[in-house]
Amino acid sequence: MSFLTSRNLRLRLLGPIGLFAFGLIFFKLRMYLELSPRDFLWSMLIGLFCGYIGWELARWVVRFIQKLYPGLPNTRRRLGRLLFVIILLANFNTFLRSGVNQLLNPGLWLYDLYDYFETVGIQVVYVCVYVSIYEGSYLIQQWKQTYQEKEQLMRAEWQARFDSLKSQVNPHFLFNALNALSSLIEESPQLAGRFVDELSKVYRYLLYANDRELTTLETELRFIESYVHLLQTRHGKGIQVHLSVPPEYLHYTLPPLTLQLLVENAVKHNIVRTSQPLTIDISTAFTQPTEVQLWVRNNLQRKTKAVVSNGVGLNNIAAKYRMLTQSDIIIREEADHFTVVLPLLSHLN
Known part of the structure; x- marks a missing residue:
């Protein structure tokens, strides 16, 4: 120059x-x-x-x-x-x-x-x-x-890890769903057919979510209602999910399939019986002028037999939040309840 x-x-x-x-x-x-x-x-x-x-x-x-x-x-x-x-x-x-x-x-x-x-x-x-x-x-x-x-390399590395985590969810969910379907075919062919219908709806959302880093809480709650209906097809009144989210928080976002992994984690590690139902409460808490938390809480009734875990559930959610927000989720285990607290993110553009 x-x-x-x-x-x-x-x-x-x-x-x-x-x-x-x-x-x-x-x-x-x-x-x-x-x-x-x-x-x-x-x-x-x-x-x-x-x-x-x-x-x-x-x-x-x-x-x-x-x-x-x-x-x-x-x-x-x-x-x-x-x-x-x-x-x-x-x-x-x-x-x-x-x-x-x-x-x-x-x-x-x-x-x-x-x-x-x-x-x-x-x-x-x-x-x-x-x-x-x-x-x-x-x-x-x-x-x-x-x-x-270095920042660009770090972003590329985090993106690669995030994509890897997303790719784990669909096969993991499909594996569990097919196991459930296999049991239902022997127990009740009619319930198995209904299960397949609900499974197709749920899997459509999985395909939709696989290409996105964030989804609205409203979309995630609609999906979890379908997913819970699918679980109730198998477990009946043994599982109950209560949603308590004010409309003004529905535009907030979170990583897709977060609620599905938490509900699945609760079902996997706890007893689910009609006489001993598993109750899951999904609610929001307003902590600061710009901070809203999503609480997922279930009664704790651990299975007496140890459950084999591949580490996809809570580890997957925690890793996603660290990649997207550099913040950690909060996990609380009390005598009779298990709670996961998630920060809700700002709305999508």
């Missing part, structure tokens, strides 16, 4: 002026005040001229070293070479200023060893400012780029 079209044009134009004013006030004020107006004007012009040359030279050298040793991994090597460059540029600027002074205004400045070291010290400060500006902005740019790349 050319000088005129450079984004940092203002910095390159005003930077040397600002540094010259800084050096005049803090380093050479008394000496400049002792000069005649003519000599002061000459010294100011020469100082600005050398300042612009020093700024552009430092800028070019820093950019060159950044091309030789690019990126954050080479920061240490780059800084080591820039420290050496600072000393060289400080001496170059000192000799440049001395040479131009002697050429344009001979006799005004007479340098001895003390003046040389003093001027080099001042130039070291100037060059450190030049280098800090361009190397600092380069480091910030590289850090932002690295952060964005």
